[in-house]
Amino acid sequence: xxxxxxxxxxxxxxxxxxxxxxxxxxxxxxxxxxxxxxxxxxxxxxxxxxxxxxxxxxxxxxxxxxxxxxxxxxxxxxxxxxxxxxxxxxxxxxxxxxxxxxxxxxxxxxxxxxxxxxxxxxxxxxxxxxxxxxxxxxxxxxxxxxxxxxxxxxxxxxxxxxxxxxxxxxxxxxxxxxxxxxxxxxxxxxxxxxxxxxxxxxxxxxxxxxxxxxxxxxxxxxxxxxxxxxxxxxxxxxxxxxxxxxxxxxxxxxxxxxxxxxxxxxxxxxxxxxxxxxxxxxxxxxxxxxxxxxxxxxxxxxxxxxxxxxxxxxxxxxxxxxxxxxxxxxxxxxxxxxxxxxxxxxxxxxxxxxxxxxxxxxxxxxxxxxxxxxxxxxxxxxxxxxxxxxxxxxxxxxxxxxxxxxxxxxxxxxx
Amino acid sequence: xxxxxxxxxxxxxxxxxxxxxxxxxxxxxxxxxxxxxxxxxxxxxxxxxxxxxxxxxxxxxxxxxxxxxxxxxxxxxxxxxxxxxxxxxxxxxxxxxxxxxxxxxxxxxxxxxxxxxxxxxxxxxxxxxxxxxxxxxxxxxxxxxxxxxxxxxxxxxxxxxxxxxxxxxxxxxxxxxxxxxxxxxxxxxxxxxxxxxxxxxxxxxxxxxxxxxxxxxxxxxxxxxxxxxxxxxxxxxxxxxxxxxxxxxxxxxxxxxxxxxxxxxxxxxxxxxxxxxxxxxxxxxxxxxxxxxxxxxxxxxxxxxxxxxxxxxxxxxxxxxxxxxxxxxxxxxxxxxxxxxxxxxxxxxxxxxxxxxxxxxxxxxxxxxxxxxxxxxxxxxxxxxxxxxxxxxxxxxxxxxxxxxxxxxxxxxxx
Numbered sequence: 092x093x094x095x096x097x098x099x100x101x102x103x104x105x106x107x108x109x110x111x112x113x114x115x116x117x118x119x120x121x122x123x124x125x126x127x128x129x130x131x132x133x134x135x136x137x138x139x140x141x142x143x144x145x146x147x148x149x150x151x152x153x154x155x156x157x158x159x160x161x162x163x164x165x166x167x168x169x170x171x172x173x174x175x176x177x178x179x180x181x182x183x184x185x186x187x188x189x190x191x192x193x194x195x196x197x198x199x200x201x202x203x204x205x206x207x208x209x210x211x212x213x214x215x216x217x218x219x220x221x222x223x224x225x226x227x228x229x230x231x232x233x234x235x236x237x238x239x240x241x242x243x244x245x246x247x248x249x250x251x252x253x254x255x256x257x258x259x260x261x262x263x264x265x266x267x268x269x270x271x272x273x274x275x276x277x278x279x280x281x282x283x284x285x286x287x288x289x290x291x292x293x294x295x296x297x298x299x300x301x302x303x304x305x306x307x308x309x310x311x312x313x314x315x316x317x318x319x320x321x322x323x324x325x326x327x328x329x330x331x332x333x334x335x336x337x338x339x340x341x342x343x344x345x346x347x348x349x350x351x352x353x354x355x356x357x358x359x360x361x362x363x364x365x366x367x368x369x370x371x372x373x374x375x376x377x378x379x380x381x382x383x384x385x386x387x388x389x390x391x392x393x394x395x396x397x398x399x400x401x402x403x404x405x406x407x408x409x410x411x412x413x414x415x416x417x418x419x420x421x422x423x424x425x426x427x428x429x430x431x432x433x434x435x436x437x438x439x440x441x442x443x444x445x446x447x448x449x450x451x452x453x454x455x456x457x458x459x460x461x462x463x464x465x466x467x468x469x470x471x472x473x474x475x476x477x478x479x480x481x482x483x484x485x486x487x488x489x490x491x492x493x494x495x496x497x498x499x500x501x502x503x504x505x506x
Numbered sequence: 507x508x509x510x511x512x513x514x515x516x517x518x519x520x521x522x523x524x525x526x527x528x529x530x531x532x533x534x535x536x537x538x539x540x541x542x543x544x545x546x547x548x549x550x551x552x553x554x555x556x557x558x559x560x561x562x563x564x565x566x567x568x569x570x571x572x573x574x575x576x577x578x579x580x581x582x583x584x585x586x587x588x589x590x591x592x593x594x595x596x597x598x599x600x601x602x603x604x605x606x607x608x609x610x611x612x613x614x615x616x617x618x619x620x621x622x623x624x625x626x627x628x629x630x631x632x633x634x635x636x637x638x639x640x641x642x643x644x645x646x647x648x649x650x651x652x653x654x655x656x657x658x659x660x661x662x663x664x665x666x667x668x669x670x671x672x673x674x675x676x677x678x679x680x681x682x683x684x685x686x687x688x689x690x691x692x693x694x695x696x697x698x699x700x701x702x703x704x705x706x707x708x709x710x711x712x713x714x715x716x717x718x719x720x721x722x723x724x725x726x727x728x729x730x731x732x733x734x735x736x737x738x739x740x741x742x743x744x745x746x747x748x749x750x751x752x753x754x755x756x757x758x759x760x761x762x763x764x765x766x767x768x769x770x771x772x773x774x775x776x777x778x779x780x781x782x783x784x785x786x787x788x789x790x791x792x793x794x795x796x797x798x799x800x801x802x803x804x805x806x807x808x809x810x811x812x813x814x815x816x817x818x819x820x821x822x823x824x825x826x827x828x829x830x831x832x833x834x835x836x837x838x839x840x841x842x843x844x845x846x847x848x849x850x851x852x853x854x855x856x857x858x859x860x861x862x863x864x865x866x867x868x869x870x871x872x873x874x875x876x877x878x879x880x881x882x883x884x885x886x887x888x889x890x891x892x893x894x895x896x897x898x899x900x901x902x903x904x905x906x907x908x909x910x911x912x913x914x915x916x917x918x919x920x921x
Contacts (some may be wrong), residue, residue: 497867
């Protein structure tokens with residue numbers, strides 16, 4: 092039996108148990124897990140040191156090393172995350188829309204766990220506890236497959252969490268870790284539709300593409316964000332500058348950051364000088380189409396590739412258009428279905444943009460940076476779905492649940 | 507450019523148009539399509555004759571030939587289906603749960619079409635108009651790939667429907683047909699995540715497996731049904747016999763028919779003699795476990811394979827258990843996640859069964875035959891989903907929609 096098969100069978104065995112845990116027990120376990128993580132922080136930090144040293148040896152870049160790094164403060168943050176999940180309402184068990192049919196059958200939909208959730212992620216140890224907390228709260232077994240660059244940190248966190256479960260007399264197999272981080276084992280995990288109900292990749296475009304192409308398990312795609320803001324003719328210019336600055340520079344390495352600005356031709360003169368000045372103060376590199384370049388020859392010419400690019404950096408492409416229709420067409424062509432915003436004071440244009448833009452989140456007069464489970468008031472976030480099935484946009488606990496129809500009869504047969 | 511690429515690009519072009527059609531226009535087109543189908547019935551029947559002759563030549567069995575066959579009455583049924591879809595409420599455009607956040611942002615979810623739906627089916631010409639009607643009503647473009655054994659009938663129906671669209675000045679590319687029915691082209695269709703938002707296989711287990719294994723497009727699996735009824739100790743015996751007879755024999759070739767009966771040991775003597783007699787009157791072949799066989803030696807012994815088998819025939823397997831727990835364990839092991847029913851008068855057992863059975867539809871004291879979009883009151887049915895993501899159980903129009911978040915601001919930036 093392979094490791095994956097063994098994990099799959101253990102997950103199936105633990106599934107019924109975790110699905111039936113009372114809310115109170117789940118919350119107690121999450122709170123205890125937070126305490127235990129804090130208490131065992133030194134052990135986790137020791138393990139993290141091994142990963143950090145190997146990362147440095149292998150020439151891992153500063154950004155990735157920062158994501159990998161754990162100290163007491165960061166472990167405390169992870170613990171706080173679990174405590175927050177404990178405070179959220181338990182969505183499991185609710186019955187939705189129970190209605191009576193003419194033949195007397197009562198039909199409703201009961202909210203239940205998905206069952207077994209697979210999560211594939213990269214070298215971010217914090218995802219370990221976060222993914223466990225969200226899956227556990229919703230009564231799911233989770234099988235984690237973390238990046239090999241963080242494997243010692245991840246193992247230490249998993250060991251700590253499984254001990255908490257065991258201490259609470261909960262089957263520790265609610266949380267399973269794939270120890271073998273080889274590519275073959277990862278591919279094998281993607282083929283386990285027999286054992287897994289869903290697979291969620293959390294990471295870069297390469298990982299997500301590999302999962303979409305190889306998985307026979309249903310996937311929730313959490314995608315990249317090539318986010319646009321369109322500044323319409325009638326936009327409030329001062330407000331627009333603040334929104335653009337916020338969306339581009341408040342945090343740059345995130346999927347809801349602004350990557351491409353679309354500007355109505357008629358307001359270039361009024362908007363651009365001050366906007367360019369403010370963006371340059373923040374050291375944002377600019378590329379633009381011909382009209383932008385001829386307006387300000389210090390701006391470099393954008394290539395075809397720029398329009399489709401998620402920079403995740405202090406860089407912004409600027410495209411001019413003649414109308415809201417042209418803006419919508421451009422955005423629908425190049426966007427990744429994440430977050431798009433129109434800045435306008437024209438009611439009809441706002442409605443048109445809301446109706447016609449094909450994306451998970453469509454804004455009027457606000458920064459794209461709000462696309463986030465916490466900002467949307469869900470109290471948690473599994474990720475941001477850029478696909479259309481099951482969940483679209485920021486996903487809270489509900490995305491980790493499904494429903495089953497329950498039908499109460501008193502002897503009905505079909506005529 | 508391949509045929510599939512050409513269709514994908516045409517679908518993308520037609521997508522915005524069909525998504526924005528007013529409800530009234532969609533309903534008029536559906537009603538006109540029904541009239542046109544009736545009017546062109548002779549032409550469709552001519553095309554169907556070619557498929558029927560080829561089917562007979564290739565030794566197609568009687569059941570499949572019956573599914574393939576079209577006459578005026580059957581075409582009228584197809585037309586009535588479109589008229590019924592015209593009468594349903596249009597789910598597109600509704601905004602769900604618009605709420606105000608503390609920062610003043612208004613956030614709601616707008617119901618929108620999925621975009622481009624791919625449907626792969628077999629030699630059932632009626633699926634052509636049905637799938638078109640459901641996708642069109644929900645503002646989706648549909649790309650159909652029908653079975654090669656029905657290709658002439660399907661082409662004739664598609665030609666008729668596209669003419670209706672053209673007559674109404676609607677882009678006929680709302681309905682596209684893959685003309686090349688080769689395996690290579692079908693596989694190519696499954697890889698078009700660039701153009702397709704969802705792929706729905708409608709057909710047998712082999713087709714569904716091929717789609718799950720090959721598709722990079724998100725799939726809605728409409729699966730097989732190995733449905734069980736568990737007769738508990740406290741069940742009303744006369745009512746149980748009527749329910750079992752109904753579930754097994756009212757229609758046999760359908761996924762919600764009863765395939766396996768689970769009986770509490772303590773009621774074998776009271777239930778079985780009369781039940782066996784009634785089932786044999788209906789010519790149902792019985793196989794059972796050792797206890798059943800020793801109770802009635804004329805019943806054949808069930809093999810391991812029987813417990814997992816969807817007979818779709820006048821055959822029933824019978825398993826005895828000592829408790830409701832054993833019944834649940836057996837059913838959760840062998841079921842296909844479709845429809846399961848408990849017959850009982852014990853409140854606790856009913857609750858346990860409802861909670862612990864892992865299936866799309868869980869019944870108390872009713873026939874499994876009610877698992878159906880029309881019986882559930884949806885007014886339509888795309889299929890019955892046996893997966894857990896997006897839609898589970900009978901799927902009505904809502905399964906062909908998604909939502910997007912719309913966020914209305916007045917200058918909000920993220921602090």
